[in-house]
Amino acid sequence: GEDVEQSLFLSVREGDSSVINCTYTDSSSTYLYWYKQEPGAGLQLLTYIFSNMDMKQDQRLTVLLNKKDKHLSLRIADTQTGDSAIYFCADHLPGYSTLTFGKGTMLLVSP
Amino acid sequence: DSGVTQTPKHLITATGQRVTLRCSPRSGDLSVYWYQQSLDQGLQFLIQYYNGEERAKGNILERFSAQQFPDLHSELNLSSLELGDSALYFCASSVSVQNTGELFFGEGSRLTVL
Numbered sequence: 761g762e763d764v765e766q767s768l769f770l771s772v773r774e775g776d777s778s779v780i781n782c783t784y785t786d787s788s789s790t791y792l793y794w795y796k797q798e799p800g801a802g803l804q805l806l807t808y809i810f811s812n813m814d815m816k817q818d819q820r821l822t823v824l825l826n827k828k829d830k831h832l833s834l835r836i837a838d839t840q841t842g843d844s845a846i847y848f849c850a851d852h853l854p855g856y857s858t859l860t861f862g863k864g865t866m867l868l869v870s871p
Numbered sequence: 872d873s874g875v876t877q878t879p880k881h882l883i884t885a886t887g888q889r890v891t892l893r894c895s896p897r898s899g900d901l902s903v904y905w906y907q908q909s910l911d912q913g914l915q916f917l918i919q920y921y922n923g924e925e926r927a928k929g930n931i932l933e934r935f936s937a938q939q940f941p942d943l944h945s946e947l948n949l950s951s952l953e954l955g956d957s958a959l960y961f962c963a964s965s966v967s968v969q970n971t972g973e974l975f976f977g978e979g980s981r982l983t984v985l
Contacts, residue, residue, distance in 0.1 A: 795974075800978070801978055802873060802875070802961055802963075802976030802977050802978045802979055803914075803961070803963075803974070803976040804873065804976065805973045805974065808973075848914065856927070857902070857919055857921075857926055857927050858904065858916045858919055858927050858929065859916075859974065860916070861906075861913060861914040861916075862913065863912075863913030863914070864913060864914070
């Protein structure tokens with residue numbers, strides 16, 4: 761089955777850029793997503809990218825997709841302490857009605 | 872607030888017991904998904920219902936079952952509980968059956984099995 765992998769932990773200083781990486785195994789993924797989970801809360805969609813795109817920018821967020829390497833990244837510019845959370849990468853395969861999630865990357869932003 | 876409501880928020884029970892987790896989806900959403908989140912397994916898809924019908928099954932144990940009622944709320948039943956069932960159980964909803972859009976997650980029900 762599909763496998764989505766992420767590094768488990770990232771620590772940055774406030775004001776720096778954060779880059780969270782994700783790899784997936786199935787090249788037929790149609791949509792790829794980034795979800796954010798704040799402490800004590802459910803997951804919330806941050807952004808997504810369609811598989812025919814290489815890049816998507818949304819304010820401080822930049823998503824890069826390398827289909828050849830099956831690699832997805834999320835860059836957060838000017839990272840703030842409020843960005844501290846767990847970030848999940850997920851993908852959607854055609855014909856499936858569910859998403860496959862990675863295990864999540866915990867981002868810790870220190871002042 | 873995602874609009875998805877889950878109850879109870881916390882539940883502590885003993886091995887061998889049975890519990891029911893409840894989910895009310897966002898208004899207008901016909902699809903309900905159940906996920907289990909644990910430290911070692913991450914977020915695992917359990918089961919999906921669409922408008923009362925089961926649509927997809929993931930890594931759901933035979934001891935677990937779910938249903939979606941005519942008012943679209945859903946219940947996840949966990950029986951013969953084991954220590955390893957301790958986890959955070961999330962419900963999510965979406966408008967359509969083919970999820971190429973956004974999933975809206977509840978805040979989860981934390982189950983502790985002692």
